[in-house]
Amino acid sequence: MIEDKIEDVIIIGGGVCGCSLLYELSRYRIKTLLLEKENDVADGTSKANSAIVHSGYDPAPGTMMARYNVEGNALIERICADLDIMYKKIGSLVVGFDETDRKSIENLYVKGNKNCVPGLRIVEGKELFSMEPALNRDIKCALYAPTAGILSPWEFAIANAECAVKGGAKVEFNAEVTGIKKENGHFVVDTVKGEYRARFVVNAAGVNSDIVSGMADEKSFTIQPKRGEYYILDTTEAKLVGMVVFPCPSKLGKGVLVAPTVHGNIIVGPDSTDCDRGATESTVAGLEYVVKNALRCVPSVNMRSSIRNFSGVRADAGLEDFIVGESKRTPGFFNIAGIKSPGLTSSPAIARDVAGMLLDKGLDSTPNPGFVAKRKVTRFKYLSDDEKKEAIKKNPLYGTIVCRCETVTEGEIVDALNRPLPPRSLDAVKRRCTSGMGRCQGGFCGPRVMALIAKYTNIGSVDIPLDKEGMYIVTGKTKGKRAIL
Numbered sequence: 001m002i003e004d005k006i007e008d009v010i011i012i013g014g015g016v017c018g019c020s021l022l023y024e025l026s027r028y029r030i031k032t033l034l035l036e037k038e039n040d041v042a043d044g045t046s047k048a049n050s051a052i053v054h055s056g057y058d059p060a061p062g063t064m065m066a067r068y069n070v071e072g073n074a075l076i077e078r079i080c081a082d083l084d085i086m087y088k089k090i091g092s093l094v095v096g097f098d099e100t101d102r103k104s105i106e107n108l109y110v111k112g113n114k115n116c117v118p119g120l121r122i123v124e125g126k127e128l129f130s131m132e133p134a135l136n137r138d139i140k141c142a143l144y145a146p147t148a149g150i151l152s153p154w155e156f157a158i159a160n161a162e163c164a165v166k167g168g169a170k171v172e173f174n175a176e177v178t179g180i181k182k183e184n185g186h187f188v189v190d191t192v193k194g195e196y197r198a199r200f201v202v203n204a205a206g207v208n209s210d211i212v213s214g215m216a217d218e219k220s221f222t223i224q225p226k227r228g229e230y231y232i233l234d235t236t237e238a239k240l241v242g243m244v245v246f247p248c249p250s251k252l253g254k255g256v257l258v259a260p261t262v263h264g265n266i267i268v269g270p271d272s273t274d275c276d277r278g279a280t281e282s283t284v285a286g287l288e289y290v291v292k293n294a295l296r297c298v299p300s301v302n303m304r305s306s307i308r309n310f311s312g313v314r315a316d317a318g319l320e321d322f323i324v325g326e327s328k329r330t331p332g333f334f335n336i337a338g339i340k341s342p343g344l345t346s347s348p349a350i351a352r353d354v355a356g357m358l359l360d361k362g363l364d365s366t367p368n369p370g371f372v373a374k375r376k377v378t379r380f381k382y383l384s385d386d387e388k389k390e391a392i393k394k395n396p397l398y399g400t401i402v403c404r405c406e407t408v409t410e411g412e413i414v415d416a417l418n419r420p421l422p423p424r425s426l427d428a429v430k431r432r433c434t435s436g437m438g439r440c441q442g443g444f445c446g447p448r449v450m451a452l453i454a455k456y457t458n459i460g461s462v463d464i465p466l467d468k469e470g471m472y473i474v475t476g477k478t479k480g481k482r483a484i485l
């Protein structure tokens, strides 16, 4: 029966927006399928950004962006507690050097109050430098936003998707969408793997959202990708700043920030440059710009402690707002598009809104008895000594350290390989367990993680990619029998 093969909803794209919507829809008896072109969720912009939970003073009052930002900020705190996602509410400062900056900060304060951002204050002098001693002493004042936070953005997407799948939703990887048509009242979505059918389609394809939208609709917007480059500093620099430190925003965006990460590093960046889709290389010019601007606000940033550079690409539709809602020309086709910053912060609020729109179209709102409201993962490094002993007693695999830089155990990697959406690449394990995120960047633990993937999945060791399909690490055996852990 073809009817049995028709999903209620197909979501295209497994970034934070697609995965948040998948989770939101899993609350109900709705058949949902997420199609993702890569071999993991959070493998696009959602894995490469500043990871800030913005408080919401920046978007123009009255926009969807302003509402989603402030609602998303509050939702993220709750979701991270429920789904055991690394998150810290640490506050942010936008710092100003002169009278022009002061006006800009006062303007942000007014906008923030219009957007209902709680607790905003303009701070200066002794109070400011006691809050953040590493700031440049030429700084005259700052906007303090206590509700700003930091989180693990890829873990946010993974946790939402894992719980949704446990609750009955489906995810198809390596399924790039190539065409969308309507047939007998439902959508037929063509992919490189075959066709899928659904009553409703939601386009959450990030920097490709204009292309995907054009498959179902007349092209109504264009994405100009904009790259942002970063440095990650070693955990030795962890005490540099306690809050997110921004300069005043400009035409190029929120500017180069210096901030802690939830993993105990310092993140420095980004710049903003027009680029091609997926052009995530690092450039000399981009990195020089980042260093110069970071040192202006926090002169003691020690760039020699850099352990990694990366870049992410913004999906900029050239608008002051996100594109969220049902297409006027193609009923049943929804866009979550042009989701530039603060898209990570906004994603759970966007998901709630779009889920509501879909329910209004007649989807079954009966609660799903299998809905997964909570998730718990073991992070060995953060356990007390007694808890570590107890964990090893229950599962001796927690007694073997695989990644020494980040103290990641074999038990945690095997746990990840046994959860829904098991990792299929070295970086997918890294995103779930933090192995390879430390000073040596996987130099020591990489081969051991590969051996575990080969042991616990059906992927042969020579077929394990570093990240996306085709990014192979080894081509064959060099010395006869492969080393075993």
Ligand SMILES: Cc1cc2nc3c(=O)[nH]c(=O)nc-3n(C[C@H](O)[C@H](O)[C@H](O)COP(=O)(O)OP(=O)(O)OC[C@H]3O[C@@H](n4cnc5c(N)ncnc54)[C@H](O)[C@@H]3O)c2cc1C
Binding pocket: 012, 013, 014, 015, 016, 017, 018, 035, 036, 037, 038, 041, 042, 043, 044, 045, 046, 047, 048, 049, 050, 051, 052, 053, 054, 175, 176, 177, 178, 204, 205, 206, 207, 208, 209, 212, 226, 227, 228, 229, 270, 312, 313, 314, 315, 336, 339, 340, 341, 342, 343, 344, 345, 346
């Ligand atoms: C430099 C930078 C800094 C940022 N900093 C912050 C911040 O601090 N705080 C904040 O709130 N926001 C921030 N953002 C914005 C935030 O990262 C994005 O808004 C968010 O990640 C977008 O999520 P998404 O799900 O819409 O897109 P994505 O994460 O890009 O996901 C889209 C997915 O669709 C898939 N896809 C694409 N085409 C197809 C296809 N044809 N078929 C199937 N799948 C397809 C892709 O592989 C991808 O996985 C930043 C962005 C950048 C680039």
